[in-house]
Amino acid sequence: MITRMSSLFVRTLRDAPADAEVPSHRLLVRAGYVRRIAPGVFSWLPLGYMVYRNVERIVRAEMDKAGFQEVHFPALLPREPYESTGRWTEYGDNLFRLQDRKGGDYLLGPTHEEMFTLMVKGEYSSHKDLPLVIYQIQTKFRDEARPRAGILRGREFVMKDSYSFDVDDAGLRASYLRHRDAYVSTFDRLGLEYVIVSATSGAMGGSASEEFLAPTESGEDTYVRCTACDFAANVEAMVTPVPPVSDASGVPAAHVEQTPDTPTIASLVEVSNARADLRRPDRDWSAEDTLKNVVFMLTDVDGGRRPLAIGLPGDRDVDIKRLEAAVQPATVEPFEESDFTRHRELVKGYIGPGALGETGTSGIKYLLDPRVVAGTRWITGANTAGQHVYDLVAGRDFSADGVIDVAEVREGDACGLCGAPVTLARGIEIGHIFQLGRKYAEALGLKVQAENGELVTVTMGSYGIGVSRAVAAIAEQHVDDKGLVWPREVAPADVHIVATGKADEPFEFAETLCEELDSRGVRVILDDRRGVSPGVKFNDSELIGVPTIVIVGRGLVDGLIEVKDRATGERVDIPVASITDYLVDLVQG
RNA sequence: CGGGGCGUAGCGUAGUGGCUAGCGCGCCUGCUUUGGGAGCAGGAGACCGGGAGUUCGAAUCUCCCCGCCCCGACCA
16 A cells, blocks of 8 residues: 555644643644544544554454454444443443433443343353354443543543353353453554553452553553562552561550640651650651541442441551442542531541441441551550540450451552562553453343253453554554654554655655555555655654655665664665565565 | 643744734745755734623733643543
8 A cells, every 4th residue: 555645634743732741642643643623532634544443453353363253333322221230320420321302311332241241142042152252343432531641541432342251150261361362462463562460340340350551651550560479460459468467465555645736647646756755665656657547438329328437557548549449339439527527426637446347436337458467556546636545456455347458559568479569650551351250141131041951140251452542552652752653563554765855766766666565565655745855754754653764865876775764763775676675575574 | 520720823832901913833826945844035824712891992801601731539
């Protein structure tokens, strides 16, 4: 295929729009790949659409290779199936809803578990039909509260979503692993650097789950990686190791102290160190010695509200994302002034274990951070304004209703598997695979007859790749100060030929070369613009980011063509006689 | 939805009450130029986000609305 710059529908921009911040967004706009239409909604221009289609083609090829079968659903869907699974309401404001002329409710599909489940239910009824994997590449709609970063997070985007159907858990695990393998080859082929991390299953429900994250500054997900073993997890799925029970035999009995005006951890530590009667003989108190008790208000799917108290070391905050992941599908809000007035037994700034717990005075469920093991010694609130308890020992002086691992994760925290320090990094979620289980099959009645004749509920897996997002993720990982640097297979062309000079010869030669390459299956962009200065063409070629740039210009009189590698900047002069073969080898070899 | 910032031509921007809203890029015409975003000359392009108000006079001041971007709570 030949793309001629003289007639290509594109206009490159010297300046990026002021509102574009992340590199992929700035460059995709500058190079004339995409244009914004509405918040989180983008159009693809010819160059962008070429890249998009390449990514889609690779994803499709890898799915087909894995033996998955492609189907296609509408984006416009009726309400009923989503009503059956509760997601019509559960999805909340993120769902684009609309009505037809008769007032019937419809939605624009945010994901298609329901439709796939029903499709299989409509066709199959025997265990002999399974396992089955079907997929589609579809435009999805989610009315995101905050679209951002260009096509990295849009409200309309393209996703490849597949679903596996198995009779039993062993089958589900096998289908899951087949997908994992297929995703590995897909992302390798797309030229993406990625890590596979343990994840929580989010709003979809289900158990085992992993995410494919493309490490990038502009990524939205934070993940931890162990410096010693191969543990990697989304922070939401981080597991804090439980320290051994500590010996508290030497700790004096708990005692309440007057500590006026110490409603914060910082003030409490300061006062405790400043006063001789409170000072610790061996060392200064630090925030880690205090037990902070934070209260949240949870809202269940049915609208019911219940408070939840969490006790954790005072130097840590609760990570709301981790908390939501731990209590989902319930949603979390901070405890507000009005909630405190309703719970008089909770003294803001001085809440202690004494008032908490299902059997305590408040009756509020109380969960502890894993670090608060039996035998640990704490300073904590005494449930009276201006008073704290010292030498309160977990297990000896107080207990809770259970453990919850939702404290913020920090660089250097201990790995849940081996105990070595972990590092934190950010990444773009480009793929997510998980074992859904029977949630949807149950809700929609997808059963098959087993060998013994009994009806069994099918177990499902759900697997997604953000196709349009992958374009942005690839761009994000393949840029330099001059522009985009596409991996060959997704690039809009294999070579970008720039003809320069005033004379006709370079242009005529470039045209011939271009046709020869085209006839041998090389995709080429030809900059055949006359009267455009060489600097403009060089800059455009670098901005557009095709992997190989060929310059036909002043070297031609000596029989030489310059070939430049976009990524490394290396240049070589190739004799005219062998240039076609050289390029074909470069591209196809 | 909470916090912060911003709306002037396709893009980047100047303009804190005073004449016909200025500049760069890009675009059109002509001549020159042709290996790193060329030069000269001449052009086209703006309901200054919208509405109301204050004023002799508003891009500029006031109020309301709308939109956008960034950071947080959701997700491919």
